[in-house]
Amino acid sequence: MKAGAVNISKITNAITTSQQPDSYAVCWIKNEVMDVEIDNVFYENVSNSIFFLTPNCHWKIIKTDQTSHAGYMLYLSREILNHPQLSNLHINQVRLFSQGEIPLFKLSPGIELRTQAILEMIDELLGSQLNHKNEAILSLLNTFFVYCDGQCNIKSAISNNNAKANVVYSYKKMVDKYIFKYHDVAEYAQLLNISPKYLNECVKGVLGVGAKHIIIEQLLMRSRHALKFSNKSIKEISFELGFSSPDYFSCFFKTHTATTPSALRKS
Known part of the structure; x- marks a missing residue:
């Protein structure tokens, strides 16, 4: 896995904008967000939600509370999405990273906790020097997308x-x-x-x-x-x-x- 192919950061600032314009982004909103603006469209009531954003999207996340983090931004290169372990997932086949309408998925409480745990483990692994961490990260990404696919409202993508x-x-x-x-x-x-x-x-x-x-x-x-x-x-x-x-x-x-x-x- 090339350096920078996978990156993750907590949503902590009052306003968060794209930091890696060449990467695909998965935005997981936990809470404490006033609204999300994507290509001049505003999305409200987005707690416990996931957005899938292409590199050409212009987006901004506006927080209401600056004392805690409101979720994660997960950045993925095209190389990672095309990796054999991820490329055949249904989540790619319904083109969540589409050029049209931005898919927004509301997560059930149980799935929300699981996706949060997975993103926290990815964050921890990226900052570690553990052996085989790349394999572990790919495995966690695969699990993350499987959970997302289980919640997948394909009407948003088709x-x-x-x-x-x-x-x-x-x-x-x-x-x-x-x-x-x-x-x-x-x-x-x-x-x-x-x-x-x-x-x-x-x-x-x-x-x-x-x-x-x-x-x-x-x-x-x-x-x-x-x-x-x-x-x-x-x-x-x-x-x-x-x-x-x-x-x-x-x-x-x-x-x-x-x-x-x-x-x-x-x-």
Whole structure:
């Protein structure tokens, strides 16, 4: 990783403007921000939100309270976004760093805390001399974007008139809401009053993967977090995620990660 390919800074000043005009920027707003101005458009009520900004954007963040930091600015080079570990993420495929409407995502409280923790770890690693820190930073960036993708309102990045995009947006919201109950594409298709074939066609056309992949991705994201950051037993996690048995959960997890839940927990 080249020097300066990834940089991060806390939003502490009364007014923050772009410090790296050649970089893509991810603006994570925690709180204490009056408004954000991007290309002469003002955004208010932006607490617990993320903006994705291209190098050609002109932006300014205005704080209300100068005694604490209001979030982070994460700067990424094109080289980093094209890295094999990040380039195939859905978040790139829906072009969050677009030249059109600026995507703004409101984060749920749980996701907000996780994204904050990830950005804090990136900040710490960038200032360290640890071995293999570049690999760790890339891994954290990958996790950060996966969480963002889980919140992704693709209607912000794709035309609202695109019927298939609207279907995928509704599908992703339903998967996020009902993942503990439904694991089959057909069940979500029924909720959306469309056929499983058409749902799969929409997801494939917009995201380039099958509809089942979205379900699997959500299950893996939630199971990894539970295994790493909770004291719940594997049995408890399996039932909470809607699996019929711990053995089925372990088989599913190993099939898609090449490791077992117990091995991940020990790592």
